[in-house]
Amino acid sequence: MPASSQLAKAEHFDVLIAGAGISGIGAAYHLTKQCPDKSFVVLDMQESFGGTWWTHRYPGIRSDSDLHTFGYRFKPWRGPPIATAAEILAYMGEVVEESNLARHIRYRHKILAARWSSQHNFWTIEVSRCDADERLYFTANFLWMCQGYYRHSQGYMPTWPGMDTFKGSLVHSETWPVDLDLKDKKVVVIGSGATAATIIPAIADACAHVTMLQRSPTFFITGRNAIDLAETLRQLQVDEAWIHEIVRRKILFDQATFTRRCHEEPDVVSKELIGAIHNLLGPEYDVETHFTPTYRPWRQRIAFVPDADLFKSIANGKASVVTDQIECFNQAGILLKSGKQLDADIIVAATGFNINVLGDIDFGIDGKPLVFSDTVTYRGMMFTGVPNLAWVFGYFRASWTLRSDLVADFVCRLLKHMDQTGAKRVTVALRSQDLDMPLLSWIDPHSFNPGYIMRSMHLLPKRGDKQEWQHNQDYWSEKDQFPVIDLCDAAFVYA
Numbered sequence: 001m002p003a004s005s006q007l008a009k010a011e012h013f014d015v016l017i018a019g020a021g022i023s024g025i026g027a028a029y030h031l032t033k034q035c036p037d038k039s040f041v042v043l044d045m046q047e048s049f050g051g052t053w054w055t056h057r058y059p060g061i062r063s064d065s066d067l068h069t070f071g072y073r074f075k076p077w078r079g080p081p082i083a084t085a086a087e088i089l090a091y092m093g094e095v096v097e098e099s100n101l102a103r104h105i106r107y108r109h110k111i112l113a114a115r116w117s118s119q120h121n122f123w124t125i126e127v128s129r130c131d132a133d134e135r136l137y138f139t140a141n142f143l144w145m146c147q148g149y150y151r152h153s154q155g156y157m158p159t160w161p162g163m164d165t166f167k168g169s170l171v172h173s174e175t176w177p178v179d180l181d182l183k184d185k186k187v188v189v190i191g192s193g194a195t196a197a198t199i200i201p202a203i204a205d206a207c208a209h210v211t212m213l214q215r216s217p218t219f220f221i222t223g224r225n226a227i228d229l230a231e232t233l234r235q236l237q238v239d240e241a242w243i244h245e246i247v248r249r250k251i252l253f254d255q256a257t258f259t260r261r262c263h264e265e266p267d268v269v270s271k272e273l274i275g276a277i278h279n280l281l282g283p284e285y286d287v288e289t290h291f292t293p294t295y296r297p298w299r300q301r302i303a304f305v306p307d308a309d310l311f312k313s314i315a316n317g318k319a320s321v322v323t324d325q326i327e328c329f330n331q332a333g334i335l336l337k338s339g340k341q342l343d344a345d346i347i348v349a350a351t352g353f354n355i356n357v358l359g360d361i362d363f364g365i366d367g368k369p370l371v372f373s374d375t376v377t378y379r380g381m382m383f384t385g386v387p388n389l390a391w392v393f394g395y396f397r398a399s400w401t402l403r404s405d406l407v408a409d410f411v412c413r414l415l416k417h418m419d420q421t422g423a424k425r426v427t428v429a430l431r432s433q434d435l436d437m438p439l440l441s442w443i444d445p446h447s448f449n450p451g452y453i454m455r456s457m458h459l460l461p462k463r464g465d466k467q468e469w470q471h472n473q474d475y476w477s478e479k480d481q482f483p484v485i486d487l488c489d490a491a492f493v494y495a
């Protein structure tokens, strides 16, 4: 606990939003519109807003889902569906500007600790200024966690034998050195996901050759970076707000159809996806080895490759794919389990994230440390025993922001309900009918199982076997359920 003199200087807000990424800026927007009387502050440790889109600087950085649904419900997206980080930042910048949000945001503020006091019914937030040797304190009645799901300072780098013997440069996609010289370099990109698929075509022309080294293949969908319906509606001079809504509905409808097909006829869908890659790479290409995943489509997010750029780079020989495992690094590059040597001047690890549950913040409740994995999730937004806190974790398979908009509506409704009833505290708790409910891992690995989630499952809250106590990944059910959540249900305990 800070000294009482420091606490006396703490600034107080009704709501404190942790993070100024797409979720935090969205939260600030919704709060301004739906709860205009609430005072609030947004804290972010980076120098600007954007989160993911500010952090990642690797060549070609772009969204892998469309911006009609990754964009906010309330702000039309006017560009091509797959957008660069710069375009996403510009879009978010317009939201900040148009709603005058900048005055609420404090950058270079790293939240170190959050302590709840039931005596005072507020959180005390300890912050370190990243640009000054200074500790600051804030108090807030409600904490809105928009901190994302991974550590922004450092990506996940597996350890392989001999890594320190490699004579070239080893870089991680999350901390891409801006001055990395690719000219005439042999580059190996380790990874098979959306990041590897983005970097490879973006650097293929600049370097001597780029190899995608993957342990196992991934599903990809290719297509034009354009939406026919949006183009038609624009030709008809339909209002952009209408286009945004209509195209969102069309995309969501198509995605729902696709998801249903993935469950009902996974083999047919797999065949179609793999067949499309066959057509791009030609009959001689070994699609069986390099682009035939063993998992069922939709157990992991399927990356969209706009204009098939990855496959064009492979087809024209600037890029190639090796499906193998790393035995060890050596001076010249990587020795594979098959015995093959991959020489490299630069090795790029596109190996994913270090999950940081709740922003690496040290949480305490009434003097006791919060063990997040001991809690049970309430619809992936609140946690048993954790008062006045909402957490934003978007969709994995659909666009993240669809969920952050839904959670924002819920939080604003909850805050208004508390004001109307005079409640100062809300905590979710298992009801009598839930007490013998089996407690399971946060996400069902049969439904969704990417590496970064599987590595971190032990850190995440539990789920029950009832809808309320699950972190659903289905926009179609949540969009109807969230607006009618009964705030007087016994799962909400007010004080």
Ligand SMILES: Cc1cc2nc3c(=O)[nH]c(=O)nc-3n(C[C@H](O)[C@H](O)[C@H](O)COP(=O)(O)OP(=O)(O)OC[C@H]3O[C@@H](n4cnc5c(N)ncnc54)[C@H](O)[C@@H]3O)c2cc1C
Binding pocket: 018, 019, 020, 021, 022, 023, 024, 043, 044, 045, 046, 050, 051, 052, 053, 056, 062, 063, 064, 065, 066, 070, 109, 110, 111, 112, 146, 147, 148, 149, 150, 152, 195, 358, 359, 360, 361, 392, 394, 395, 398, 399, 400, 401
């Ligand atoms: C390269 C890449 C591409 C992606 N593409 C897509 C896509 O196309 N579609 C999709 O749906 N999803 C995509 N995702 C997932 C993506 O992370 C989310 O969709 C979304 O951007 C997350 O937004 P956020 O605001 O919730 O979190 P983030 O973008 O992670 O932002 C969180 C912010 O909180 C701040 N923060 C965290 N902890 C603290 C702390 N302790 N103190 C102060 N500040 C803190 C961080 O500095 C950061 O600015 C992608 C992810 C990556 C890495």
